[in-house]
Amino acid sequence: MLGAIAGILFMILGRERRRVVDTNLELCFPLKSKSDRNKLRKKHFVSLGKAIAESTIAWWGSKRRIRKLASIEGKNFLDDALRQAPVIVLAPHFIGVEILAIRLSMEENAQSMYSQQKNPVFNNFLKSRRTRFKDIRLVSRQDGIKEVVRSLKARLPLFFLPDMDFGSKDSIFVPFFGVEAATIDAVPRLASLTKAKIIPVTIRRDQKTNKYIIKFTPAWGNYPSGDLRADTRNMNEFIEECVLASPEQYYWVHKRFKTRPIGEEPVYG
Numbered sequence: 001m002l003g004a005i006a007g008i009l010f011m012i013l014g015r016e017r018r019r020v021v022d023t024n025l026e027l028c029f030p031l032k033s034k035s036d037r038n039k040l041r042k043k044h045f046v047s048l049g050k051a052i053a054e055s056t057i058a059w060w061g062s063k064r065r066i067r068k069l070a071s072i073e074g075k076n077f078l079d080d081a082l083r084q085a086p087v088i089v090l091a092p093h094f095i096g097v098e099i100l101a102i103r104l105s106m107e108e109n110a111q112s113m114y115s116q117q118k119n120p121v122f123n124n125f126l127k128s129r130r131t132r133f134k135d136i137r138l139v140s141r142q143d144g145i146k147e148v149v150r151s152l153k154a155r156l157p158l159f160f161l162p163d164m165d166f167g168s169k170d171s172i173f174v175p176f177f178g179v180e181a182a183t184i185d186a187v188p189r190l191a192s193l194t195k196a197k198i199i200p201v202t203i204r205r206d207q208k209t210n211k212y213i214i215k216f217t218p219a220w221g222n223y224p225s226g227d228l229r230a231d232t233r234n235m236n237e238f239i240e241e242c243v244l245a246s247p248e249q250y251y252w253v254h255k256r257f258k259t260r261p262i263g264e265e266p267v268y269g
Helices: 002-013 015-028 034-060 063-069 075-082 097-105 120-130 146-153 186-194 228-245
Strands: 070-073 087-090 110-114 136-140 158-160 171-176 179-184 197-206 211-216
Touching: 002 015, 002 034, 015 034, 034 063, 034 097, 034 197, 063 070, 063 097, 063 211, 070 097, 075 087, 075 197, 075 211, 087 186, 097 110, 097 120, 097 197, 097 211, 110 120, 110 146, 120 136, 136 146, 146 158, 146 186, 158 186, 171 228, 179 228, 186 197, 186 228, 197 228
Parallel strands: 070 211, 087 158, 087 197, 110 136, 110 158
Antiparallel strands: 171 179, 197 211
């Protein structure tokens, strides 16, 4: 309840992020009426507030409490793949991704790339929370991928969020809900370099039980195909399908379309 209230306050007081959400929803769902988009915006902020509040359980709660908060389905797909090849765990950026990462860290050693936070105290806090159960190797995006490749080849799975806008470097423009979006092409590149299998994982908050469901699905076939643009586009199409299943739970507060193709005007003002 406190999280839901905090989410509503964030929507009301956080004018800049509210504009970001409005812009994202208008770009991605142009056929929805403004009224429907406003309803979706409200649901998103409520869901986001709940997820932030419940992330405190993942940060400080016991293993028993975290297992009660988030269950895992289909982990056999990950286990089977790891016996055969390196694995990249593809995790679209839903509001419960912090819970997802910490819950999975209770079960599996892994590595993950992350962005340094501007506040060093908060940055160190997040690192300490994400590594408190297992030997989780956190690699800053600023450090490059050489060590990531070595660890992948040594069968340490890579937990990777593929749908953030980190600028034009190492990205290509492919559609996301029909809008050209700067999309990291590291997933097909790394898969090609290391012969890794791609195992998708999603997290969804069940509105009836107030619990999170983490779900692995089978490894992608014929991926990468050798066509970098097509592989990156297919990745975005997969994320679109996940978003449509629970649109209020996607991370809409992120400036997904911040980087624009040459000649296009900024969309966030």
